[in-house]
Amino acid sequence: MDLNYSPEDLAFRDQTRRWFAANTPAHEPRTLDERRAWHRRMYDAGYVGMGWPKEYGGQSATPMQQAIVADEMAHAGAPPTINGLGIGIVGPTIIVHGAEAQKQRYLRKILMADELWCQLYSEPNAGSDLASLKTRAEDAGDHFVVNGQKIWTSGGVIADWGLLLARTDSKVAKHKGISCFLLSMRQPGVEVRPLRQITGSSQFSEVFMTGARAEKADLIGRLGQGWEIAQTTLSYERGGNSLARVTRYASAFYQLVRATKELRRQGRPLVEDPVVRMKIGRIWTELEVQRYAALRVLSALTKGESPGAASSITKLSYSEFEKRYHEIAQEILGPWGQVTVAGPDEFSEVETSSGEPGTWAQAFLWSRAGTIYAGSSEVQKNVIGERVLGLPKEARADRAKV
Amino acid sequence: MDFSFTSDQQLLRNSARAFLDERCKPALARALWDDPRGESEAMWKDMAQLGWLGLALPEAFGGADLGMVETALLLEEMGRAAYPGPYFSTVLAATAIVELGSEAQKRRWLAAIAAGAARGTVALLDGAMDWTPAAVATKAERTAAGWSLTGTKPFVPWAHVADVLAVPARSSEGLSLFLVEPSTPGLTLSPVTGMDLSMRWTNVTLDGVTVPDDAVLGAPGQALPLVEGLLRIGAVGAAAEMLGAARRCLDMAVAYAKVREQFGQPIGSFQAIRHKCAEMLLEVENSHAATYYAAWALDAEAADAEMAASIAKAYVGDAARRVCGEAIQVHGGIGFTWEYDLHLYFKRAKALEVMYGDADWHRELIARRVTA
Incomplete structure (x- = not known):
């Protein structure tokens, strides 16, 4: 056991910190062009697609180096790169399961953010039970015709392409009749309607596919292999970002501490109230435990161990913590926690978990998303129960049939 | 960055597990409840033989000069066995003598402690x-x-x-x-x-x-600095022992949920039980991270060692109480009986929750540091 960073890691962190200190833009990029420009600057410095193999334009970087870059971005308050789903999920899927022509056609444009990607997985009636999805892709000779509806599609409005799961065979067991496609979002058969979230903003959308066209060359893997492919993409990267996430929690935490020194209740600063102090102690305890756990995961990744189903513990842990964190922050801040348009009082402003600036109210609202997206807490607990603890599977109506 | 145990540390854990499984069965703990001393002299001598009593003492006094990580490993296993005896109290007394004792005081006590001839x-x-x-x-x-x-x-x-x-x-x-x-x-x-x-x-x-x-x-x-240091070692050691008790309770709950049948199926197949077990595992794994981070920080004299000790005690104290309590809940009536062993571990976690500063006491220390 040695939780010190190696001299190489420290040197890399130092170099990365200096780069972000010199290059982080003074104000947040707003337009897509500005964001793309920032993305390319980071790409040129070797900070985009770090985990990708060198032969596909990545850096073949170690998990520790990836974690350090993410962490330093959080320290510097650097704007996020774009095309996160493309780089985090679609690219690795093509690298692992795609044909050579697909790699040539798509990978570089994903890295450079020339083409932006979304994920077409969830449907109105296929959420946690994703394998029951109904969108159909029918063989029409030289291409597939896609009909159906997707929902909760992050970045759908700006996406050029989507990684699609669609049913190609309805006569076999539901997991076995699904295939995986690359679908152009820029065609008449695809309509994207933004969905407004409880935060008031629209990061995701509904996607309607009516006679949309998917090329034969854009089938990933074999027909019927879609579920298997989706399972592997879901397990990419969990852990690489957890250190950066804790760093963002911590910088928000210190803003909260500053607020407790400025805000007064019953004639004294909040920070002098023993009840508030207990809450501060409670948040910091849990926050640091998240950091220790992130280091433990990072140590395992560094040794080449794949966390597998245990990554569900990480996801369950941070997303549930984030809700408790913001509930306690709201209790401390009182009405100030509800402010959605930051005024001159700087203590209502904070960085949200998405890395974008907002107010404590928006961060609180966002904290409700983490226990739903990418497999709800309930799904994670099923995975932990069955695959980590080895508890028996539940009797399910749809299992009896297959 | 390596959060895993070395092969020597693994070996120590394995041998501790094997020894305690064999020599420190629940029946022994139960037999000692009515004993005025409450510990086994034979087991104490064997622990000295195994080198446990001198684990963190200088080699000059018959010790192995190991650190808090190794001590925590032993204590975790002791929590898992609900070990009855003065091991940890003796470690704390010996640490005080190592840190500030004169040569004469060290000669008087340390070799005797390592050899199993004195307790503190x-x-x-x-x-x-x-x-x-x-x-x-x-x-x-x-x-x-x-x-x-x-x-x-x-x-x-x-x-x-x-x-x-x-x-x-x-x-x-x-x-x-x-x-x-x-x-x-x-x-x-x-x-x-x-x-x-x-x-x-x-x-x-x-x-x-x-x-x-x-x-x-x-x-x-x-x-003053020494006593504060002993309190930190106490906090981290207690966290390790509570972690062991919690892991034992989790293991027992999961094993029971696999075999106990109601409504024609194992109760572990019901989400109400399975999700509870998943939440217990989450808290046990986080407790592991908190305990060994703090133990390593004490050994490495890391800048955040004091903070980490308080965090370990506050987090694991709450977590172990919940995990052991939920294990009783998973078992139902049998878990509430005197004959079933679950309460040995439940009570060990409860006893240590209030020692070396409870969670609220440590949270105040934490608040003091982060608001300074």
Whole structure:
């Protein structure tokens, strides 16, 4: 056991910190062009697609180096790169399961953010039970015709392409009749309607596919292999970002501490109230435990161990913590926690978990998303129960049939 | 960055697990509940043979010179076995002697402790029920013969079997730590019966207890940092032991949920039970990270070692109570019976929750640091 960073890691962190200190833009990029420009600057410095193999334009970087870059971005308050789903999920899927022509056609444009990607997985009636999805892709000779509806599609409005799961065979067991496609979002058969979230903003959308066209060359893997492919993409990267996430929690935490020194209740600063102090102690305890756990995961990744189903513990842990964190922050801040348009009082402003600036109210609202997206807490607990603890599977109506 | 155990540490854990599984069965713990000493002399001698009693002591005194990570590994296994005996109290007393003791004091006690011939404890809690070392009210006054100690020390672990007690007391010079032998006139021991019958506490009263000059550890008035350090080791050691108890309860709950059938299927197939077990595992794994991070930070003298010790105690104290309690819930009625062993571990976690500062006490320390 040695939780010190190696001299190489420290040197890399130092170099990365200096780069972000010199290059982080003074104000947040707003337009897509500005964001793309920032993305390319980071790409040129070797900070985009770090985990990708060198032969596909990545850096073949170690998990520790990836974690350090993410962490330093959080320290510097650097704007996020774009095309996160493309780089985090679609690219690795093509690298692992795609044909050579697909790699040539798509990978570089994903890295450079020339083409932006979304994920077409969830449907109105296929959420946690994703394998029951109904969108159909029918063989029409030289291409597939896609009909159906997707929902909760992050970045759908700006996406050029989507990684699609669609049913190609309805006569076999539901997991076995699904295939995986690359679908152009820029065609008449695809309509994207933004969905407004409880935060008031629209990061995701509904996607309607009516006679949309998917090329034969854009089938990933074999027909019927879609579920298997989706399972592997879901397990990419969990852990690489957890250190950066804790760093963002911590910088928000210190803003909260500053607020407790400025805000007064019953004639004294909040920070002098023993009840508030207990809450501060409670948040910091849990926050640091998240950091220790992130280091433990990072140590395992560094040794080449794949966390597998245990990554569900990480996801369950941070997303549930984030809700408790913001509930306690709201209790401390009182009405100030509800402010959605930051005024001159700087203590209502904070960085949200998405890395974008907002107010404590928006961060609180966002904290409700983490226990739903990418497999709800309930799904994670099923995975932990069955695959980590080895508890028996539940009797399910749809299992009896297959 | 390596959060995993070395092969030597793995070996230590495996041998501790094997020894305790064989020699420290629940039946032994139960048999000792009615024993006035509450521990097994034979097991103590064997632990000395295995090198556990000198694990963190200097080699010159028969020790292995290992650190807090190794001590925590042993303590985790002891929590898993609900081990009854003065191992950890002796480790704390020995640490005090290693840190501040004179050559003569070290010669007098350390080799005997490593060899299994002496036991010790530290009276960390003071009469006003405050763990804060700076608030110790027990008085030390200079006399012709040395020092006279007066005060009360409640809930001292295993004082009734200790050969030496390390007693913090305050004189005009400040806080000092005195080595007191229990037979000294004026010292009264009265046992306290707690929930965990395998964890013995004693109320110690000092009424003008006279000790010689050479009973002081280090220079008079200089013991505050040492006592604060002992409290941190106590906090991390307790976290390790609570982690072991929690892991045992989780293992028992999961094993039971796989075989116990209701409504024609194992109860572990119901989400109400499965999700509970998943939440328990989450808290156990986070407790592991918190405990060993803190143990490593103490060994490495990391900048955040003090913070990490408080975090480990606060987090694991809450987590272990919940995990052990939920294990009873998963078992249902059988888990509430005296005959079933679950309560041994449930009570061990509960007993340690209040020692070396409870979660609220540590959260105040944490708040003090982050708001400074």
